[in-house]
Amino acid sequence: MQIRPLYDRVIVKRIEAQRTTASGIVIPDSAAEKPEQGEIVAVGSGRLLQDGTLRPLQLEVGDRVLFGKYAGQTVKVDGEELLVMREEDVMGVLEADAGTTRKAA
Amino acid sequence: MQIRPLYDRVIVKRIEAQRTTASGIVIPDSAAEKPEQGEIVAVGSGRLLQDGTLRPLQLEVGDRVLFGKYAGQTVKVDGEELLVMREEDVMGVLEADAGTTRKAA
Amino acid sequence: MQIRPLYDRVIVKRIEAQRTTASGIVIPDSAAEKPEQGEIVAVGSGRLLQDGTLRPLQLEVGDRVLFGKYAGQTVKVDGEELLVMREEDVMGVLEADAGTTRKAA
Amino acid sequence: MQIRPLYDRVIVKRIEAQRTTASGIVIPDSAAEKPEQGEIVAVGSGRLLQDGTLRPLQLEVGDRVLFGKYAGQTVKVDGEELLVMREEDVMGVLEADAGTTRKAA
Amino acid sequence: MQIRPLYDRVIVKRIEAQRTTASGIVIPDSAAEKPEQGEIVAVGSGRLLQDGTLRPLQLEVGDRVLFGKYAGQTVKVDGEELLVMREEDVMGVLEADAGTTRKAA
């Protein structure tokens, strides 16, 4: 089962960071602060403009994104926890190359 | 009797999840947290744009949708409890196939 | 005396549901929760669009409508209690036939 | 001295209802709840649209109107108490004939 | 020294009403409620429309206006107390002739 988001919403899967203390003890995720990074797993059909047309989103499936701690709403699909948020709530995309190139969209 | 929603409103029928404990005892619905899934049973004539035209909604009758716990207003028609909400309040559509295909609308 | 509403306002006459207990005692209206159904008795000349034109309302005189418990303002005309509300505040129209047909407007 | 309202404002003169108790005692106005009916005595030059043009108001001098208890601001001109409010704050016009005819404007 | 207001702001000089008690004692202004009438002494270059053009104001220098008790901000220029407010905050213009004529602007 998958979620198809509407308009300018995206579905984000949190990336759970492995946390290890200096002494090598692994802290299970529930004891650590939830990360604010995730991967886009679905994007809506576009932002609705005032003239009624849809503008495709800038985000794409597979993008690794940063978002605020309280962004989006949590939903559970087939036991998996996902976040539904607006593209607006995504602060940026993490990239391996230099981030200063302007991406036309 | 049926409700015809106006403009960008939709009528949603909650999908009541059967809840069974590990020992096999069925928890009646009133004791369980209300689900946040539903089925679209009617859609409005469209979102009113600034130029006065109506834009057909993306949701269709039969769509299985996710929505927030406090979305919409409850109404009772012929003894049946329904929700009236704006298309805006629907977070996404649950689908069997991959949710990453962009649906043109 | 009648009220002619302005722009996108409509006049609604509540439909008072007869309430009878299991033992047959009729509960007078003042002791029962006010119903949230009504009949449209007058509609405004239209919604004012940004370009100054009026868009005719979707509601028509005679429509049986659902609305929120706190929608509108109560006025008394010739001893009769009526509600003045915006078309926006009406959640839907009750119809005998299937409510899934889209009404063009 | 008269007030010429600007843009979409109108000047309303309250209609003071004569109040008489069952025993025939006239209750002077200050002891009675202020009525929410009035007569339009002046209308502004029109609502300012986004493109800078003025759209004539629907209300006309002489209209008998209904308005909310806290609508408008009270001003005194030549000892007479008047209300200045926006056309938006007027809920409807009281008419002797059927109120369901749509008035083109 | 004079103030030139920007855009849709106007400069208003309060009209101090002479107050005399029944016994003929003149109440100096500081002991009396400040009047809500004034004279327009300067007007801005116009309201900025969405397309970037300026729409000349309806108010003109010399107009005697009514405004709310808390409208505008008080400024002192050369010892004289003036009010800076938006045209929007002016409720109407006091005129000797009938106020029902619509002024084209």
Added chain:
Amino acid sequence: MQIRPLYDRVIVKRIEAQRTTASGIVIPDSAAEKPEQGEIVAVGSGRLLQDGTLRPLQLEVGDRVLFGKYAGQTVKVDGEELLVMREEDVMGVLEADAGTTRKAA
């Protein structure tokens, strides 16, 4: 070092009024209420309109302006205290000549 403001922001340098008591004692500025006058030292490139064009500001470098006591944000550049505010927050321009002439912009 100078600040170049963005869009519709302006940089204002407060004009510190010399304050002298009746007996001739000069009150240093920190003991006196801060004045609400200033001089424009830099203006932004223009107000961003909805269509994406920039509209040049009405304020110019050198203008002596009035502004509200809590307008803008204080910044320190090279030890000098300046205010950054939006053109919107400036109430008017102080001029030696009559302020009633409309300046086209």
Added chain:
Amino acid sequence: MQIRPLYDRVIVKRIEAQRTTASGIVIPDSAAEKPEQGEIVAVGSGRLLQDGTLRPLQLEVGDRVLFGKYAGQTVKVDGEELLVMREEDVMGVLEADAGTTRKAA
């Protein structure tokens, strides 16, 4: 790893001012008030206009900017603390030359 901001967001790296007391003791940064200056390290693809087009930002990579103490959200990338904010939140650009020249954009 770099952050590519979306739309009108920019990535800012705070400029940590070296603080030395009169007696020459260096105050480490954690004990000093955080500075409100920074350098733009990445800019979004543009501000989304109502017609769906993107307007390039005025800020450029390398610009030294002023911003409010509570502007933006802090993110950590590769151990480095950065700020994500909207171009709107940037008050101005610090420049060595005179700041009164209008930059066309």
